[in-house]
Amino acid sequence: MIEDTKKEMTAAEKRAAERKAREERVRxxxxxxxxxxxxxxxxxxxxxxxxxxxGARSKDRLTSLDFIKGLFPEFIELHGxxxxxxxxxxxxxxxxxxxxPFTVLATEKGRDTKSRxxxxxxxxxxxxxxxxxxxxxxxxxxxxxxxCFVDTAGAFCGIGAEExxxxxxxxxxxxxxxxLKTPVLSILIGEGGSGGALALAVxxxxxxxENAVYSVISPEGCANILWRDPExxxxxxxxxxxxxxxxxxxxxxxQVIPEKxxxxxxxxxxxxxxxxxxxxxxxxxxxxxxxxxxxxRFRKIGV
Numbered sequence: 001m002i003e004d005t006k007k008e009m010t011a012a013e014k015r016a017a018e019r020k021a022r023e024e025r026v027r028x029x030x031x032x033x034x035x036x037x038x039x040x041x042x043x044x045x046x047x048x049x050x051x052x053x054x055g056a057r058s059k060d061r062l063t064s065l066d067f068i069k070g071l072f073p074e075f076i077e078l079h080g081x082x083x084x085x086x087x088x089x090x091x092x093x094x095x096x097x098x099x100x101p102f103t104v105l106a107t108e109k110g111r112d113t114k115s116r117x118x119x120x121x122x123x124x125x126x127x128x129x130x131x132x133x134x135x136x137x138x139x140x141x142x143x144x145x146x147x148c149f150v151d152t153a154g155a156f157c158g159i160g161a162e163e164x165x166x167x168x169x170x171x172x173x174x175x176x177x178x179x180l181k182t183p184v185l186s187i188l189i190g191e192g193g194s195g196g197a198l199a200l201a202v203x204x205x206x207x208x209x210e211n212a213v214y215s216v217i218s219p220e221g222c223a224n225i226l227w228r229d230p231e232x233x234x235x236x237x238x239x240x241x242x243x244x245x246x247x248x249x250x251x252x253x254x255q256v257i258p259e260k261x262x263x264x265x266x267x268x269x270x271x272x273x274x275x276x277x278x279x280x281x282x283x284x285x286x287x288x289x290x291x292x293x294x295x296x297r298f299r300k301i302g303v
Contacts, residue, residue, distance in 0.1 A: 090131055151192075152192070156196075194216055214252070
């Protein structure tokens, strides 16, 4: 009788244990489902890489001209490549930052339809790159530091541009920048697309605004090549690792500039202080030390 009771209790305990295990399993599954649902909601709220691309292209962002006017109020623009023509997509000239003369180079998109057409939507022709190279060599001659503001979807891909040597113009800029005997700082303020951006971004330091992007190709171009479908641009953007967070993690930029402040004047004031601090440090290097450090920087990236 006692043994039968023990058997019944053991069976009851076993059933209770099984029930408890089922309840625990149900609880875990519910928590997991809730967690997955929460993650899905979070992903919907978070900015995707393609959101950053669209933001970098926004007409509400400051353009290169805004930066030049805000930082170099007495800027003197210089024109022409001395070979073919002047390219409005590239701005170049000389300006002062606290009595220190800088050579300033920038790709300019324009803000409204009229100015964007005039600037060719910020896509330079070969003469734009040759103009910038002319001014780089001038800066080297007069020992002026160079600041570049980069905001371009890429170099212009028209027939005329190719006929006038677009690829060679970009390659010459990259080659000459590697051995230039004067400090160079490049700042990505919006889009940094392909070789068109790289032609002004081979520098001692490259900085990038928080909501800017930097990539070897546009997401639309990448999607068109890989899948013959530009509608998959968002998927391509995810793979290109083009956000400031990704680029910084890869060690391609030295600094990511926050965009928390909605006050352009404060942002420009802070940027001016950062540029002056950078120049105070780098100006202590000799030309040979400068070139060696620049070489080591790109070797570290893997170039």
